[in-house]
Amino acid sequence: MGRLQRRAPITATERLRDQVAHALRAALISGELRPGEVYSAPGLAEDFGISATPVREAMLDLAREGLVEPVRNKGFRVTEVDERDLDQYTEIRLLIEVPMTGRITRTAARADLEALRPVAEEIVRAARDHDLIGYLEADRRFHLTLLGLAGNERLVETVGDLRKRSRLYGLTGLDERGELIPSAEEHLELLELMLAGDAQAAEACMTRHLGHVRSLWARD
Template sequence: MNMNRIAPTALYQEVAERLRQRIFNHELTPGTWIDEQKLAEQYGISRTPLREALKVLASEGVVELKPRRGCYVTEISRQDMDDIFPLMAMLEGRCALEAVRRAKLADIRALKAIHERLEVAAKEGRIDAFFEANQEFHRLIQELANNRWLLSVIQDLRKVLKLSRLHSLSLEGRLQQSLEEHRVIMAAFEANDPEKAEKHMQDHLLSSRQALARQYDSNTGKAA
């Protein structure tokens, strides 16, 4: 049995999810033309659910539908990053503020437990483990904010950012710098200080953008 094939009765959402993961895993790289016929044959489906799936991904900014040219995986430019990160800083800063206001003692403990994983991963130099804990740290704060509109916009923007191959944590000193930024965010939660949590989260996101810019310059041989 071909495990790549999708049953004809499957919904287009399943097709969209499979393509989304292939894109985020860079099996389909930015700028790649999407061969609809080939994918439809691979998944064992008609082109109708495939096209519906591509419309979903286009609405998320993951692919681009170009008239008379077909569908392409979205490419993220430096300008895109410069445009997105200030928005992320503003939105996630607001999440942190609302999260502090709503968080109960058990919530602070749960966040602290994730932060301890960041501490251990940083001490051991395990970038992948740090990255995963970092994702959970931010996700929990977003959940604690309990603002579905903020969460929806942040999730859409983060999907677009996943298209970038850059990984700033591999830069010398960035792992420790990121840990320090998480420490002050955590301290603001423990001190029940929503304004500081907002400010520190904004600073953290903007610092991440600066680190990505340095990595881009390093990869292209430009001066930082």
């Protein structure tokens, strides 16, 4: 059973359960918590210097997101994502995000699209700084905020769930090979095409972006 490196104490500035869940997601991204490994709530609680209850609650939150699965009398196993899963997640995202990109390009207010520029720049900056947690958070905000301009909350929730289930795969390897930056820069390219009102080119860019991400996963 693996263990986390000793971390800074959890504070009382926000709900303890949420803090632990965020810290565990960070550990998943960094590779401290590895796919297939089983971790106990008491063991993780010892690493955090807190009781086991908020850790167990946080792990249940991650289980609902599909990131871990309960193992009876042992703890939680980090979910493994295989190639078939990744292909299916990517296919669904292509079916949703590509046509929605075209629709949003034709209907969104220019000011709403411009508001995404700082987020796109944040994605690139995080990639250059090797800030994987910052990269994921900014990337999530960009894609979900963009989809939100279509006004369909259920659609945004669906894509958000797909991202949670696949976002951890291969990210550290991409960063180490310097391949995260080109993917990050595609967000700025997409935004410029949408601001220019070129729906067809924007759809093509989104198709290329999602396909690019999937091909990079396959090389990890």
